[in-house]
Amino acid sequence: MESYREIVALLLAAATAFFYLLWFFVPPVRLVWRCLSTRENLPVLNTLKACCDSAWPFHPAMFRRQMRLWLELRLLHPKPRREPKWFLDPRSKRYQLQYDDRAFRHELAEWKRSTRAKFGALKIKEKEPVIEVVDVFRLNDDGTKEGIKQYLLAVSQLRLSLDEQASFLCSVKIEHGFLLPLNLLAGLMSRFADDWDPIISCYDRMANHAFSPQQMTIFNLWLLWGPSVPICSCDQWGGPVTLQYGFGDENNSVRVRVRDERKEHLLAELRKAVAGRSGGAHPALHASITGRLWPPSSFFQGEICGAQQELLNPDREAFILEYEGHSVIGNPASSRLFYTAYVWALFVVGREQKPGGDQVRQEPWLHVIPFFEQGNIADDSCYEMAKLQLVLKVINFVKSSGHLEADPGLPPLRLWYVCALDDSGCGRDIEVVPKGKTIRSMLEELLAESEQRPLKKRIITDDRSYAQVLSGCHLARVVSELFETIAEGGRRG
Template identity: 90%
Template sequence: MESYKEIVAIILAVATAFFYLIWFFVPPIRLVWRCLSTQENLPLLNTLKACYDSAWPFNPAMFRRQMRLWLELRLLHPKPCREPKWFLDPRTKRYQLRYDDAAFSHELAEWKRSTRAKFGALKIEDREPVIEVVDVFRLNNESTKDGIKQYLLAVSQLRLALDEQAPFLCSVKIEHGFLLPLNLLAGPMSRFADDWDPIISSYDRMAGRAFSPQQMAIFNLWLLWGASVPICSCDQWGGPVTLQYGFGDENNSVRVRVRDERKEQLLAELRKAVAGRNSGAHPALHVSITGRLWPPGSFFLGEICGAQQELLNPDREAFIIEYEGHSVIGNPASSRLFYTGYVWALFVVGRELKPGMDQVRQEPWLHVIPFFEHGNFVDESCYEMAKLQLVLKVINFVKSSGHLEADPGLAPLRLWYVCALDDSGCGRDIEVVPRGKTIRSILEELLSESEHRPLKKRIITDDRGYGQLLSGCHLSRVVSGLFDTIAEEGGAQAAGRARRGP
């Protein structure tokens, strides 16, 4: 009888241990396997390596955290690859591919040291390390963005974090970039298949209903190559907002979510930076930034301001950075900085009669025309040049528009100014007002000159009637409405073809 009880006790102990092992240790292993399976057919060796690197100390909670750290480092701080590089051969005077083994060995040693230090911080100090990346190119790399989405999805589905929609375990520090009070409307440079194909496919039928093919083409170009709108002080921007943080160009940017006192502190710091310099460049802070990567679907309605509600759609963004802190990067007084984007102004286009609000509200993209100039935001002389070129482009378009009319008997076209990069157009000031002349004021000055005065009746700059519909505070909804309409019309056409048969 005693031996029977001992056997039962042993079986129960083994079963408990097995359950314990399955419950606490298998989900992290499944996490690594799932994430690696997107890159490898049979990721057995790398999964075993992750387990080996994470095995000590033998603690279920620590094992989970180390396995997540292993994956996050693989995504954002990958092991260097030994690759050939081009070198000029002084003997042959030609470039040749060679391996630089000394440079690779140094890079590999630095990577191993950094990786050991991060695992040591987690194991010994029981704190999540910060993962450093040089700039947002690492985060916006297509394979990295796909890996981030797969990882965040797997962490959520395997319930490896307390939050149902789990963020990264570690914070990420981006060493170099510009923080601006702007919102990128679409950012589809990295979404060619998702955004470009619908726009191209629908262009024929849209151009047939639009004011003109030229108007529709210009609007599509402005949208598809990405434009940013200013963050305004009106109610549409109340609550948490995402600021733009990028390197090189606005289309190579990420969204940084800030709220409450941190939002006010950052906006105040941007205003202070504008007030403390004579430069008329667009407001920007040259900073390194630290934050945690969250999936967009983790935020509830109300946790993003009304003007940016499209960010709650996880199909639009791979991740959003929850702001934790930043450090200003000092620059010599004489240094020139480089961060580019569209300098733009938006107009409603019509003829003798002003287009009605109901007409424009129904399909605004058929009635608006944006003019834009690609320029360097953060260098004053380059920014001022881009604004002047933009205004001259508006004037020359109206001046020469008669040569583009399909019917010469049509009344001359007219433009009604709505908003611009430096003016939300809703009637309220933008949160961070740049120094220098606005795009609108430059346009009004040139129209007052004798050479261009006859065009004042055709370029109307003092009409705010479209502000509540087409201001920068509402343009994200206009963009979403365009893609929804294209999808609905495309679906209706497909259904019609199916009913007609082959």
């Protein structure tokens, strides 16, 4: 009887150990396998490599964290690949593909050193390291974006985090970029196939119902290549907001979620940067930034401000960077910075009778026309030039519009100003006001000149009738409704 009890106890102990092993060790192995399998046909060797790198110290909780670290490093700090590069052969005077083994060995050695240091920080200090990337190009690379999305999904489904929707284990530091008080509405970089294909497919139907084919074309171009709207001080932006952090252009940017005191601190620092510059460049803080990557589905209603609710849709955002800290690289008063974006102004277009509010509210994209210039908004003189070119474009469009009419007998078109890159249009000030003249005031000054005065009746700048529908604080909702309408039309078709 004693031996029987001992056998049962031994079996129970073995079963407990087995399930303990299964519970703690299989999920992280499955995590690595699952994420690697999206890139590799049979990721056996790399999964074993991850297990070997993470096997010491042999502790269940540490093993989980080290496996996740291994995968996060692979996503954001991948092992260098030996690839041929183009070199000019001085003898043949032609370019040839060659391997630079010396440069590759040096790059590989640096990668190994950095990776060992990060694993050491976790193993010895039991503290998650920070993964550095040079700029947002690494995060916005299509392969990296998809990898981050798959990883965050797998961590959640395999319950490898205490959070219902898990973030990255490690913080990510982006070394170089610009932080701006802007919200990117759409853009080529984020959803090329998803956005462009349906809009192109339904263009004929929409152009036939729009004010004109020209109006519909200009609106589509403005939207699809990605405009940004300013963050306003009105209630639509109350609570947590996402700022724009990019490198080179607004379309190459990530969302940085910030709230409470940190939000006020960052906005105050952006205002201070404006005050420290002599010219009227758009607010841009040159800084490195640190945060943790989260899936948009992690946030509930109210954890993103009303003007940015579309960010909660995981189909439109692969991730959001939850702000932890930043370090200013410097915006010396005499320095010249480079960050490009659409400089734009939005108008409702009509004729003698102003389009009614209900008419515009129902399908606003059929009644608005944006004018835009691509410009370097972080440089004073370049930003001023872009604003002037934009204002002249508006005036010249109205002047020459008669030549574009399908029916010369139609009454001349008229424009009603709504909002712009530097004006939310809702009646409240934007959070960080640039120095210098606004786009609207520049337009009004030109219209006050004697040769332009006849156009004042056709370009109306003091009408706020559409503020509750088309101000910058509501444009994100307009964009979402547009894509929903297109999708519904496609299903009906």
